[in-house]
Every structure is written in structure tokens, then in C-alpha cells.
Amino acid sequence: MTTLVQVAQVAGVTAATVSNVLRGRGKVGEETRRRVLAAVESLGYRPNLMARALVEGKPSTIALVVSSIANPFYPEFALQVERAARKLGYFLLVCNTNDDPAQERAYLDAVGGALSQGVIVMNADFVQLKALQELRQRGVPVVLCMWERPQEPPPLPCVAVDLYQAGVLAAEHLLRLGHRSLGAVVGSEPSGNHRWRLQGFMDTVERAGVELPADHIRFGHDTIDDGRNAAHSLLATTPSITAVFATNDLPAFGVLQAAADLGLEVPRDLSVVGVTDIQMAHQMRPALTTVAVPTEEAAALAVQLLLSEITAQPGDAAPMQVAKAPRLVVRSSTGKALESRR
Amino acid sequence: MTTLVQVAQVAGVTAATVSNVLRGRGKVGEETRRRVLAAVESLGYRPNLMARALVEGKPSTIALVVSSIANPFYPEFALQVERAARKLGYFLLVCNTNDDPAQERAYLDAVGGALSQGVIVMNADFVQLKALQELRQRGVPVVLCMWERPQEPPPLPCVAVDLYQAGVLAAEHLLRLGHRSLGAVVGSEPSGNHRWRLQGFMDTVERAGVELPADHIRFGHDTIDDGRNAAHSLLATTPSITAVFATNDLPAFGVLQAAADLGLEVPRDLSVVGVTDIQMAHQMRPALTTVAVPTEEAAALAVQLLLSEITAQPGDAAPMQVAKAPRLVVRSSTGKALESRR
DNA sequence: CTGAAAGCGCTAACAT
């Protein structure tokens, strides 16, 4: 491995000078600069970013902690974060916790222990706010991303998207289409992070004077499989349902599958609406009607907020950035309600 | 940020001793160890991995370079690599090049410049073998993963999967079902990395005495959209086709969509087979028949090979690990050929 | 058993 000193020797100068020409700092003679550059080139020198980070006290990476990279939303989000980070000269360390608290701790210790300059943690059903607060108190810049309820901020810097509103939009859409027998498939525990989406849906439905019995609501994980199972069970017990709100796109796909399994035609026999608008949403057949979340904006805000946290004082209050509201994207999985199917 | 020295002061010992108790090296008195641990705990000390990397000459990260994290195969693969890496005490740096050569170079310079201990590069249509060889000559451990043709190894350490064989399996399956009017949708340029998959398919078909005219083969990118477009064009010019081989799952999904768009029922009117078996393959309706690639094994081999490269001499020959052969997974997108549709 | 000292590769004053 080539070092600064070796380059300096070849160029017949000192390490400081090489550093100067490479960083564009200080004054360096034209002739010297040429010699240095030539030496760099011939030796194939590349600066050791670790060493640089050490002396500067600032590594050139930021970390993104996600619960499961297998969930297609995260790669899409990671891509945006990576873009935003790169634009600012950072590399992205992707840490996958697999929903395992121990693994999450290990990663936080490592990245908090100076592997990266700060960490963006994706909000998920199980995120350990306490551990994150501790980390922040220890001086590690932390940003929680995708907090779902701007009105009730967490005790951490965060970027929020109003997903209560997503539930509202989904409900309004379904009601507008004439649906009165509704079901909901929730991609988290009842007290989990999708609760506000559900609440928005329920409040809106109720305000319209439409009943939504408790057994029309099924809870599970944010996966296709859980969505499909929930839908099977839901449609078995209550076949009269004409429209289903899934709190996320993945469970929505599951509902679509269940419909296919049961020989129901979407949207004629059953309307389905999801939340997020991941890539696959418009690639499914039928294409999924969903409430789109401003992923790109949220990613950019998260990086931006993290950078401002880096210069902030540990004692400062936890700031919150709110991304723009989600918006309904109507595709082919929703349609006018006929009379109820039975 | 808490440092070793601060811990040492609190514990009334010297940094070396703290290091010793933390790493389990050297002999430390029971009493001292207790005091040190207490100090670590109370200060919330976490070792600075950068500093450690610097002195040890070995960072605790390895890098994975992918061309597009938006392609769902990569996250799935990344997940496996991350698991394998973590098991060996490494963190995973995910580098997304977006198919941009400049960005690829920037990443390779950075990770080669000691941000990580080595790099796994995913084979893609455009990978710059030359740049990678240079990097390797400079002493950076590099392994290329998912080389498609074990019989013609690249000039780099690599893990290979015989994807010529994938084409063979797909062809055999379709022929066995009685299909004689075939089409192919290729997810790369004619000279690109999917060429061997196609070759395997073509050779097998030809051996069976079945014609596959050149205009039954369409080339494009490895995306759903390109697959759909290709299929539309293919089925428009040659509606008699009863089965399509897509060289990857993503284009296969595109073919499925095109079929839906055209009102064709799969598999009654059209059979479709893909390659890879990504998650979505079994979650589509109809579920996709595909040739499964041993992703997990390949990921494990890649990490393993990288680690052995780390201790290898720069002059050593480029080793190759061959993962087990792909295997056919029959689902609902393929069926018996009726007579041709027209 | 524990401390002192050197040094990883680099940058940032401060000298010259």
C-alpha cells in the first residue's frame, strides 16, 4: 500500500507538501505540484480515508440502519440517501439489523464508535428509541427517519411524514367510490408504527357514518405473506367486504394475491389500496392504487438534518423536519363499489 | 467522545491496560479488570474503530459494489453478504454505482484507499474488468461475484455460477411441455453478461431440432419495463409464440405484464420462464417458473474468497469458486403447449 | 501484572 511519505520521497518533497497539493490547501509551486502529481500517478497512490478521518475527527461515511433490507422499500430509500450523501461527499454504510435488537445494538455501537459520522435510523415497528437517545446523549448524531406522526414527535431529531393523512386519503378514496363494507390489513402490531395510518382511516370512515367493526381489522407484519394470510382470514369471515385498506404496499400485494386465490376480480369484486408507492406498485397487474410517500424528499431531509446535527450541541432540542404530505395515486386496483358481493 | 485515555484515567490505570482488558490480551489482575470495566460502563466508552483500523492496518469493513440497488436482486444478495460478513466480524459498506463508470471509479478509489479491507464487485453488464485488475495489482483484495461462465474465467478472483446451464434448463423445460414456437427476451446487450444464458437456451433448442429465428430474440436491459416492451414487440410481430424465455426474473415479470395487457392468459396462452428466483418470483400471480440461482451460497463463497484474497500474495493466480448449478423451479407461469395460438 | 514508548497514515499549525 502506497503512503503519503512514499509519494513525498519519490517527488523529493515532504509529506505535508503532498498533502497540500492533494487537498488544494496552502501554496505550492507549479513545478513542485507537477512532480508530486506525477509521483501520485506513477505509484497509484490513494489516500487512506481512515487516517484522514482519524486526524480530522470526521469519518467520510454516514450510516443507515434499516430493519430489513429484504423489504423493498429500504433499498429504494437507501438509494436516495446514498445519492444525497454522495452529493455531500459521504459514503453510505448500510446496516441491516434483521429486526434483531442485539444486532441493532452492535451496529449502533460500531457506527457510533466512530465508524461513521452519524446515523440515520429508519423507523420500524420495533425501533428502540431509548437506545437511540442514549447514543445521542453520548454525542453521536442520530436522525430517526419516517416518523409517522408529526403531531406527536419522538424525543429525537427526526424527519416525519404525516401518515395519519395517508389513512385519511385512502378512506376518502374508497368512500368516494361508494364502498361501505370495508376491511383493513395492518402491517404492524396494534400499538405499532402503522397505528396512525389505521387511525386516520378509521376516523375518516367513522366521520362518514360508516361502520368498521373490530373484526374487519387484521394486524400482522409488514410483509406480503402476512397480508395474504390476513386477507384470506378476513374474506373468509366477512365475504361481504368490497374494499380493503392495507397500511402498506407489501401487505396490499398480499391482499391482491388472496383475491386472485379466491377467484375475485380486482377491482370488480374487491378494491385494494396500499400505502407508500414502492416501485412494484405500478408494476403489479392490476397496478396498485396507493398513497404515495415522498421517499426522495424524506431521504434528502434526513441527510440534511443529520449534517446539521453534526454541528449541533448535544443539549439542543430535537428538531423535526416534516416532509410534504402523502398523496393518493389512483391505479387499477380500486373501482366503483357494486352492491355488496352477497 | 470518550477515549481510551479517559477511561484509563478514571480507572487509575494506563491506556495499554484498558486496551488489554478490552481485547482480552495480556494478563490483567482481576481487581484492575473490574475497575476498568466499571469505568468503561460509566463513561459509555466505545472503541474508535477507525483508530483501531489504522494501527492494525485492517479496517473492519468490506465493501460490496453493485450497479443498481434498485434491482431487487442486489438487496437480496447484499443481505446474504452482510450475514456472511458479520459472522466474520466485518461490517458491510454498500456502494451503489448507478451504472455510472465515474461513480464506480470513485467508490473503488475510496474503498481501495483503505476504507475497507477488500471489495466484492457484482458482475453486471458493464463491469470494468480493467479497472478491477488495476485495483488488484495495487494490492486491494477484489472478488468478482456472479460470473456466469465458469468455463471462461475472467482475469480476476471470482465466484461463478454456470448460467449457460440456466438457459439449458429453461429450454428443456419448455420443450418438454411441447412448446415449439419460442421467443427470448434478453436482459442485456447481445454481447452482454446474459449472452451465455441465451446461448444455453439456443443450443438446447437447436439440438432438439426446433427453430429459433433471430427476430424471436429481443435484447434490452435487465428491467421490468424493458421486458414488457420487448414482449409487446415480440408478440406483435410473432403472435404464434407460445413460450418465452426471459434471461432474468425482472424482464420475465415484464413479459407477464405484456401478456396481461394483451389479454393473454398465462400459462394457457403463453408460458414464461425466468432466471434467478428473486423473492417476488413466487409472490407474483401467476407465480413465476424460473431457474433458481444459489444466491446464498454465492454470497458466502464471495466473502470467503475475499478473505482468502486478503492473505494472498498480489502475484498469485486468480482463483475461482464455482457455486452449485442453478436448478429449475416450476410454478404457475408455464404449462403444456396447446396448438399454436393462431 | 502494569506502564512507558513508539508508531499506524494523515493533517494542521507553525517555522523557515
Add this chain to the structure above:
DNA sequence: ATGTTAGCGCTTTCAG
């Protein structure tokens, strides 16, 4: 315009 010096946080001989 270039060199000298010190030190980032840690590990590792080598003494005591």
C-alpha cells in the same frame, strides 16, 4: 513556497 512538529485514538512490543 516548503519543511518541521505534533498529535488524532489506538495497539503493541518491551521494560519494570
